[in-house]
Every structure is written in C-alpha cells, then in structure tokens.
Amino acid sequence: MKYVDEFRDRDKAAILVREIGALAACIGRQIHIMEVCGGHTHSIFRYGVEGMLPSRIELVHGPGCPVCVLPIGRVDACLGIAEQPGVIFTTFGDAMRVPGSRKSLMQAKAEGADIRMVYSPLDALAIARANPEREVVFFGLGFETTMPSTALTILQADREDIANFSVFCNHITIVPTIRAILESPDLELDGFLGPGHVSMVIGTAPYEFIARFHRKPMVIAGFEPLDILQSIWMVLKQIKDGRAEIENQYARVVPEAGNAAALRAVAQVYELREFFEWRGLGSIEHSGVQLRAEYARFDAERKFAIPNISIADPAACQCGEVLKGLIKPWQCRLFGSACTPETPLGALMVSSEGACAAYHQYGGKVQRAETA
Amino acid sequence: MCLGIPGRIVRIDDAANMLATVDVGGVRRQINIVCIVDETHPVESCVGDWVLIHVGFAMSRIDEAEAAETLRILQELGEAQAEMEAMRLGATSAKASP
Known part of the structure; x- marks a missing residue:
C-alpha cells in the first residue's frame, strides 16, 4: 500500500539501526526515551523495534492509549447508560472489553443491552436517524485525533436537529499529562517520541514548553517502523549535540500549524474540564473536555444524570507504575497470571495499544533480545 | 482508533x-x-x-514531497554508510599491502 510499504523497507531499517548504534555509543550512557502514544507502543511491539536497538536505549511506554487510561468509574457510567431501557449505546470496538467494577460492555451486551460497535461517530448518528424513537448514545473516546470527528458529528446532529442523539464525552488531551509526567520527581527521561496523529490536529507549538522549560528533545513521529527508527535517531542526535527542540519527522502528515478546520470544530463544541481522572495516573488538571452549554442537548452526561463516581483500581493492579515507566509490564505481579488479554484486570491488558497486551502478544521475542 | x-x-x-x-x-x-x-x-x-x-x-x-524527503534522507544515510565502509575497506587493504 502506498505510504505504508516504503516505510517498512528492511535495508533502510538496517541503515538506521547502524546509525542509532553509533550515536548511542558516542553518547555513552543509558538513554530513556518515552513514546507518548499508544499507537507507537503498538508499532514498536508489532515490528520488534526494541529488539533492534542497542541495550543502552530503553523505550518507556507512555500513557497515550485512551482506552487504557479510562477509569473504572467511567466504564460503570457507560454501563449505567447502556442498560437503560430504550437506549442504543454505540462505541468503538476497542472499548468493549475494558473492565468496569462489575462487568465490561461486552458482558452487558451478552446480557441483552443494545450495545453496538461502530467504526465512526457518523455511523452512530446514522443509527439515531434511523431509530427516532430510541435514544442513541455515542461513547466519545480518544485524544485530539478523534476529538474533532465527535465534534463535527455533534455539529451535524445540531444542523439536522437529531434530538435522540447524544455523546458520552470522555475525550482527553495529552499535553497536560506530558506536563504532569515531566513534573513527576521519580521519572528520568532523556527525550520523547511525540504523538503523530494528535500533532496532525494540534500542530507542533503546544509542545514548545518541553524543549524550552524542561530542556528535553521531542521528535513527532510517524507509525511505520522506519518512522519510529528515524525519530529515535533524531532524538539521539539532539542529545549528542546538546540540543532540545521539537522536531517533526512525520511532516508528510503533520503540518506545523495543525489542522485549522478540526481545531475550529473542537473550540466550538468543547470546553476544558477542571479535572479528569486517568486510570493509574489519578486526577489531572485540564486534561479532559466536555460539551459546551450550547450543545447541552447532545450531552449524555446531562441527559442521563450520571454520577461522576471514582472507583479505585484493583489493589494488586500496577497499571499506574507501568504507565509511568517505573516497571516493565512483566514485572507486574498479575502479568500473564491473573491478568491476560482474555481476562484483563488492568486496562493496559485490554487494548492492542496497551503496553501489557503488546508485551503479552509479542513479548517473548523482546525479552529474549533484552537478555541477550 | x-x-x-x-x-x-x-x-x-x-x-x-x-x-x-x-x-x-x-x-x-x-x-x-x-x-x-x-x-x-x-x-x-x-x-x-x-x-x-x-x-x-x-x-x-x-504530502507527497514531504514523504519523498523523508525517504531521501534515509537514502543519503545509506549512501554515506556505504562510502564509509568502502573507505574503511580501502584503508585496511592499503595497510595490508606493502
């Protein structure tokens, strides 16, 4: 496929691996690079990128998987809406297996709730159009990548006056969380791979504080193996040269200014929440958005009066430590025993973008390479 | 997603x-x-x-041009490596010959 195959070329990967090795040797110490985005985590495991890197370079898998950081209380709130009579609850497939305190959406569906997987919020709107006597709720989930699509769907519902459509908004924003990570005292990071598709929407300017105030390099990266290797190489070059800049490896998709139309829709429909809770990380200021009062009639939280309950993660669960990069997934006491992709306890085991599920699926190869 | x-x-x-x-x-x-x-x-x-x-x-x-540019950088890196390798081999063979 065009724009995919040419970024998976083995010979070019081998060239980058040699350059990375030379730079790592030149820097001469242990280097920790965090990939913020769950999409990168998935690609890194899928293509065995960690196994190609010298042992001096350690990739820390960050909190950028929206399914993984969804707190139990919000999953319970979904179930509370989905199990009401007359409701059709629509969601991306990724969220179906996330465990709530009692069950997941998948289990609720098996028990008879009308829960439907959709590819796009526009599909949810089409269901609402076709079923005017039912309440159709879309589970809005994701970072800035999917935030505009939900906003544009709400604007479309508003134009068509589709009154039986609403959104349970759980969209979150990555920058305050990167800031929280940088201010966390127990974390040692030398640089970041920046989230490619969030940046396609927000542009490069919101990250400037990382370079300017925290003196850390960030390279906004694409998702193919060559993109990731080239971005690691660019981070290492900055470290070697003593530079801290926001660079853009993924310029074929990410314009410096982001996407104006998407940002307009986001600004029109949402406002920042004071706080939003992240599984494993706790409450982070201004890290989530909610619908503005003008769009209250499309806000499932107002339509269904959902209590904003906070439920603690299972006591033995170490998702938070994995999310902050303090332990590796296999060092969690539940990994692979009580917590598996078939019966996940923690959210990191649920989504294919979660570090634990990725280790579980592709891990054997990676661990061998690390011990070699 | x-x-x-x-x-x-x-x-x-x-x-x-x-x-x-x-x-x-x-x-x-x-x-x-x-x-x-x-x-x-x-x-x-x-x-x-x-x-x-x-x-x-x-x-x-x-952006087609940006995609080509990314690949061009990698191409050049490969050519530079090949040249370095050739120089290294040249240096070794020069040393080996009397």
Whole structure:
C-alpha cells in the first residue's frame, strides 16, 4: 500500500539501526526515551523495534492509549447508560472489553443491552436517524485525533436537529499529562517520541514548553517502523549535540500549524474540564473536555444524570507504575497470571495499544533480545 | 482508533455536506472531508488526493514531497554508510599491502 510499504523497507531499517548504534555509543550512557502514544507502543511491539536497538536505549511506554487510561468509574457510567431501557449505546470496538467494577460492555451486551460497535461517530448518528424513537448514545473516546470527528458529528446532529442523539464525552488531551509526567520527581527521561496523529490536529507549538522549560528533545513521529527508527535517531542526535527542540519527522502528515478546520470544530463544541481522572495516573488538571452549554442537548452526561463516581483500581493492579515507566509490564505481579488479554484486570491488558497486551502478544521475542 | 489508514479520494458524493468516497486498498467507503477542505483547496479539487483517514474523517492530506524527503534522507544515510565502509575497506587493504 502506498505510504505504508516504503516505510517498512528492511535495508533502510538496517541503515538506521547502524546509525542509532553509533550515536548511542558516542553518547555513552543509558538513554530513556518515552513514546507518548499508544499507537507507537503498538508499532514498536508489532515490528520488534526494541529488539533492534542497542541495550543502552530503553523505550518507556507512555500513557497515550485512551482506552487504557479510562477509569473504572467511567466504564460503570457507560454501563449505567447502556442498560437503560430504550437506549442504543454505540462505541468503538476497542472499548468493549475494558473492565468496569462489575462487568465490561461486552458482558452487558451478552446480557441483552443494545450495545453496538461502530467504526465512526457518523455511523452512530446514522443509527439515531434511523431509530427516532430510541435514544442513541455515542461513547466519545480518544485524544485530539478523534476529538474533532465527535465534534463535527455533534455539529451535524445540531444542523439536522437529531434530538435522540447524544455523546458520552470522555475525550482527553495529552499535553497536560506530558506536563504532569515531566513534573513527576521519580521519572528520568532523556527525550520523547511525540504523538503523530494528535500533532496532525494540534500542530507542533503546544509542545514548545518541553524543549524550552524542561530542556528535553521531542521528535513527532510517524507509525511505520522506519518512522519510529528515524525519530529515535533524531532524538539521539539532539542529545549528542546538546540540543532540545521539537522536531517533526512525520511532516508528510503533520503540518506545523495543525489542522485549522478540526481545531475550529473542537473550540466550538468543547470546553476544558477542571479535572479528569486517568486510570493509574489519578486526577489531572485540564486534561479532559466536555460539551459546551450550547450543545447541552447532545450531552449524555446531562441527559442521563450520571454520577461522576471514582472507583479505585484493583489493589494488586500496577497499571499506574507501568504507565509511568517505573516497571516493565512483566514485572507486574498479575502479568500473564491473573491478568491476560482474555481476562484483563488492568486496562493496559485490554487494548492492542496497551503496553501489557503488546508485551503479552509479542513479548517473548523482546525479552529474549533484552537478555541477550 | 488512533492509527488511521491512508486512502485515495475517488469521488465527491455530496459537496454540501462534504462527503466523499475513498478507496483504501480496494475497499470503498464514504468519509467526511471537511477537515481537508479550505479556500485554497476546494471540494472539487479533492478527487485524487491521498488522505489519512481516522474514524470516518479525512484528517490530513498526505504530502507527497514531504514523504519523498523523508525517504531521501534515509537514502543519503545509506549512501554515506556505504562510502564509509568502502573507505574503511580501502584503508585496511592499503595497510595490508606493502
């Protein structure tokens, strides 16, 4: 496929691996690079990128998987809406297996709730159009990548006056969380791979504080193996040269200014929440958005009066430590025993973008390479 | 959800609502193109565009020149490595010969 195959070329990967090795040797110490985005985590495991890197370079898998950081209380709130009579609850497939305190959406569906997987919020709107006597709720989930699509769907519902459509908004924003990570005292990071598709929407300017105030390099990266290797190489070059800049490896998709139309829709429909809770990380200021009062009639939280309950993660669960990069997934006491992709306890085991599920699926190869 | 997929716009279905059909590796689907349209790039000029699609929306026009530039940097890196390797081999053989 065009724009995919040419970024998976083995010979070019081998060239980058040699350059990375030379730079790592030149820097001469242990280097920790965090990939913020769950999409990168998935690609890194899928293509065995960690196994190609010298042992001096350690990739820390960050909190950028929206399914993984969804707190139990919000999953319970979904179930509370989905199990009401007359409701059709629509969601991306990724969220179906996330465990709530009692069950997941998948289990609720098996028990008879009308829960439907959709590819796009526009599909949810089409269901609402076709079923005017039912309440159709879309589970809005994701970072800035999917935030505009939900906003544009709400604007479309508003134009068509589709009154039986609403959104349970759980969209979150990555920058305050990167800031929280940088201010966390127990974390040692030398640089970041920046989230490619969030940046396609927000542009490069919101990250400037990382370079300017925290003196850390960030390279906004694409998702193919060559993109990731080239971005690691660019981070290492900055470290070697003593530079801290926001660079853009993924310029074929990410314009410096982001996407104006998407940002307009986001600004029109949402406002920042004071706080939003992240599984494993706790409450982070201004890290989530909610619908503005003008769009209250499309806000499932107002339509269904959902209590904003906070439920603690299972006591033995170490998702938070994995999310902050303090332990590796296999060092969690539940990994692979009580917590598996078939019966996940923690959210990191649920989504294919979660570090634990990725280790579980592709891990054997990676661990061998690390011990070699 | 976050990864997206590249596809090519083959037809404008509804210019007023900014809906178009894309071809993704032989599979066709209707998507919304409002995020890639502006005064310099009107709806009718979108046919043939390569776009990155997320959850039913074209979110970015893929920049052919930038894609080529990324690959060119890698190409040059490979050529530089080959040259270094040749120099190293040359140096060894020069040392070996009397």
